[in-house]
Amino acid sequence: MKLVTAVIKPFKVDDVKTALEGLGVHGLTISEVQGYGRQKGHTEVYRGAEYKVDFVPKIKIEVVVDDEAVDDLVSAITTSAQTGKIGDGKVWVVPVEAVVRVRTGERGSDAL
Amino acid sequence: MKLVTAVIKPFKVDDVKTALEGLGVHGLTISEVQGYGRQKGHTEVYRGAEYKVDFVPKIKIEVVVDDEAVDDLVSAITTSAQTGKIGDGKVWVVPVEAVVRVRTGERGSDAL
Amino acid sequence: MKLVTAVIKPFKVDDVKTALEGLGVHGLTISEVQGYGRQKGHTEVYRGAEYKVDFVPKIKIEVVVDDEAVDDLVSAITTSAQTGKIGDGKVWVVPVEAVVRVRTGERGSDAL
Numbered sequence A, B, C: 001m002k003l004v005t006a007v008i009k010p011f012k013v014d015d016v017k018t019a020l021e022g023l024g025v026h027g028l029t030i031s032e033v034q035g036y037g038r039q040k041g042h043t044e045v046y047r048g049a050e051y052k053v054d055f056v057p058k059i060k061i062e063v064v065v066d067d068e069a070v071d072d073l074v075s076a077i078t079t080s081a082q083t084g085k086i087g088d089g090k091v092w093v094v095p096v097e098a099v100v101r102v103r104t105g106e107r108g109s110d111a112l
Ligand SMILES: Nc1ncnc2c1ncn2[C@@H]1O[C@H](COP(=O)(O)OP(=O)(O)OP(=O)(O)O)[C@@H](O)[C@H]1O
Pocket: A007, A008, A034, A035, A036, A037, A038, A039, A056, A058, A085, A086, A087, A088, A089, A090, C026, C027, C028, C029, C030, C062, C063, C064, C065, C101, C102, C103, C104, C111, C112
């Protein structure tokens, strides 16, 4: 299994969620973060205003999935979160060695 | 070493903390997140109210531990966070290649 | 590639950011977390006040970098976040199997 983490523009969360539903993703976790990429020091537009500050608000999405679902998941996030403007975000994939559903104690793919 | 991440019901944090203390866990990090599992679209109860919205508030707990402590840690979290109702949460385990204690620069198990 | 995660004292974020800029780090993500280390139950000073509560506010910094940059990055974070007092923080390193820049779809080192 893998943990796919995406840091995206906040107004794109609904589009990404819809795209993931289309893939049959059963669960995900989001949180509020801030960050910057290559253009730090330059301006980035957020809610119609130009940000000159270093840190811009973003949403982090985390999804644990089976190995065979990773490629489609990463593609779906990338496509659905894309505006073509700077600051669209970053996606990364980390290995997961075990997953458990707390309610039942199920492990592995059955826990997803 | 491993990073154990758990996403649980907020009112269960104290129970989980107590369980981890019993195991001799020396440190942990928590944050506020939101998420959904398999019943998205259906209702999930939070603070006595039924949530029909997609995202339900959860707490994420992160603990870096030695390899030999992982199984007991995952079991303790699962047991102490369990209510038997949907939405109890998810636990996953990721490999950690290095750990440092900032104050001293210690590395590896000594840094835990 | 690796994901370097640091949990540090909030007032040290600027120092760490400056240190990372000096290394040519192009992007990072921060979030508000809370935690405790070995002295839980004892007091830890935050904003001039002694905290007797369990959880102390911290900032989590996450940076995805190329393998060859990890050692310098971890050293720079450790040095710049250090005050010498308890609660200075923890740094850990996790393997990353893929990275994508959302705007362009670039992958691997080109995406950093
Ligand atoms: N190397 C990184 N490590 C961790 N988080 C990152 C990294 N790079 C970017 N991020 C996160 O992703 C967000 C969006 O980054 P961004 O899309 O600006 O990347 P970029 O490489 O500058 O691409 P672009 O040129 O399209 O702006 C940042 O605000 C930050 O939260």
